[in-house]
Amino acid sequence: MHLKYFLPVxxxxxxxxxxxxxxxxxxxxxxxxxxxxxxxxxxxxxxxLERMMRDGLRAERLVPxxxxxxxxxxxxxxTGTWPDTHGIVDNHFLDRDxxxxxxxxxxxxxLAEPLWIAAERQGVPVATYFWVGSESDWRGQGTxxxxxxxxxxxxxxxxxxxxxxxxxxxEGERPRLIMSYWAGADSTAHRYGPEAxxxxxxxxxxxxxxxxxxxxxxxxxxxxxxxxxIVSDHGMTETGGYIDVRxxxxxAGIDARVVGSTLAHVFVEDLRRRERVRDxxxxxxxxxxxxxxxxxxxxxxxxxxxxxxxxxxxxxxxxSRPGGAAGAYLRARLAMGASIGGHGYRPELEDMGGIFLAxxxxxxxxxxxxxxxxxxxxxxxxxxxxxEPPLASEGxxxxxxxxx
Numbered sequence: 001m002h003l004k005y006f007l008p009v010x011x012x013x014x015x016x017x018x019x020x021x022x023x024x025x026x027x028x029x030x031x032x033x034x035x036x037x038x039x040x041x042x043x044x045x046x047x048x049l050e051r052m053m054r055d056g057l058r059a060e061r062l063v064p065x066x067x068x069x070x071x072x073x074x075x076x077x078x079t080g081t082w083p084d085t086h087g088i089v090d091n092h093f094l095d096r097d098x099x100x101x102x103x104x105x106x107x108x109x110x111l112a113e114p115l116w117i118a119a120e121r122q123g124v125p126v127a128t129y130f131w132v133g134s135e136s137d138w139r140g141q142g143t144x145x146x147x148x149x150x151x152x153x154x155x156x157x158x159x160x161x162x163x164x165x166x167x168x169x170x171e172g173e174r175p176r177l178i179m180s181y182w183a184g185a186d187s188t189a190h191r192y193g194p195e196a197x198x199x200x201x202x203x204x205x206x207x208x209x210x211x212x213x214x215x216x217x218x219x220x221x222x223x224x225x226x227x228x229x230i231v232s233d234h235g236m237t238e239t240g241g242y243i244d245v246r247x248x249x250x251x252a253g254i255d256a257r258v259v260g261s262t263l264a265h266v267f268v269e270d271l272r273r274r275e276r277v278r279d280x281x282x283x284x285x286x287x288x289x290x291x292x293x294x295x296x297x298x299x300x301x302x303x304x305x306x307x308x309x310x311x312x313x314x315x316x317x318x319x320s321r322p323g324g325a326a327g328a329y330l331r332a333r334l335a336m337g338a339s340i341g342g343h344g345y346r347p348e349l350e351d352m353g354g355i356f357l358a359x360x361x362x363x364x365x366x367x368x369x370x371x372x373x374x375x376x377x378x379x380x381x382x383x384x385x386x387x388e389p390p391l392a393s394e395g396x397x398x399x400x401x402x403x404x
Contacts (some may be wrong), residue, residue, distance in 0.1 A: 082299025265307025
């Protein structure tokens with residue numbers, strides 16, 4: 001079955017029918033915690049997360065798109081589409097006409113309408129704080145409030161302060177959709193490994209700021225009209241292996257460009273040698289050559305942004321190594337037998353699953369549901385706001401009342 005049309009049993013079209021609106025127009029606050037694997041909320045005592053899980057909804061895991069990386073994941077959450085529709089096929093890729101994409105802030109790389117534009121277009125004011133793709137106008141359209149450019153050193157305390165200040169605006173000026181990127185566990189798990197105690201310490205710091213946000217909403221008495229959602233772009237697993245496909249191609253006398261890490265696009269200089277390149281790659285231990293049918297099933301078939309040949313690795317292997325001081329540090333840790341974390345692998349791998357939590361308006365207390373998909377989040381938020389989802393959205397609302 002085409003993964004685009006696979007619907008987990010926990011998804012139902014009537015997801016939010018009959019939910020009371022409460023006083024005033026609905027508000028949705030959605031936070032993305034980078035690299036929060038589905039089981040990380042169970043790794044310690046995290047009072048704010050525990051409150052959300054106790055009094056709200058928790059999914060078994062949030063299934064990412066492929067590759068399970070930050071940029072494609074965030075854009076799929078925001079657009080409700082697969083990479084071959086929204087165009088962000090990885091953190092780093094090559095567009096045959098436009099050139100290189102590498103962690104770009106220019107929203108015009110997005111080929112599908114994001115949630116913040118869909119909401120503004122329908123009269124819902126939006127505030128974005130560092131969400132991937134939100135830092136500039138999309139096709140000449142922007143949001144009512146926007147924090148940019150991205151600053152990876154910005155503490156979550158400042159984000160909470162800003163979110164609460166937006167909620168304090170007069171009714172006619174207050175945003176009704178707020179989307180914010182948080183550091184989550186990503187950098188810590190990359191550096192120390194996915195099972196390290198430092199991961200739990202980092203989550204505790206994030207949780208303290210989440211508690212500040214929840215308490216602030218308590219004081220403003222806004223829960224009757226507010227839904228708080230936490231998602232993540234991907235999970236985390238142990239990695240560190242390296243398959244040098246560039247060297248193997250060079251040894252075979254083949255001139256090619258390799259772009260990517262766990263999923264890599266190979267651009268062949270002489271297309272007459274394509275089959276020879278495919279044979280060389282298929283003969284490398286740990287390399288899987290993906291066919292067109294696989295790319296279509298996983299929402300990755302976009303010719304202008306695909307290589308001539310696409311290959312995949314499985315944990316713990318990768319096709320690239322981080323450069324600079326960070327790369328040297330990680331290589332030194334690996335040489336000493338330490339663990340490092342990574343992602344980008346196939347979404348069906350359990351470790352790649354992220355979190356999906358929902359709390360307050362429209363959410364059944366203590367609800368537990370199965371796995372949900374990133375492409376269904378935008379439709380869920382739109383349903384909560386009583387608007388239509390983004391124009392190209394391919395998802396359906398997630399059931400928030402706990403029914404399967």
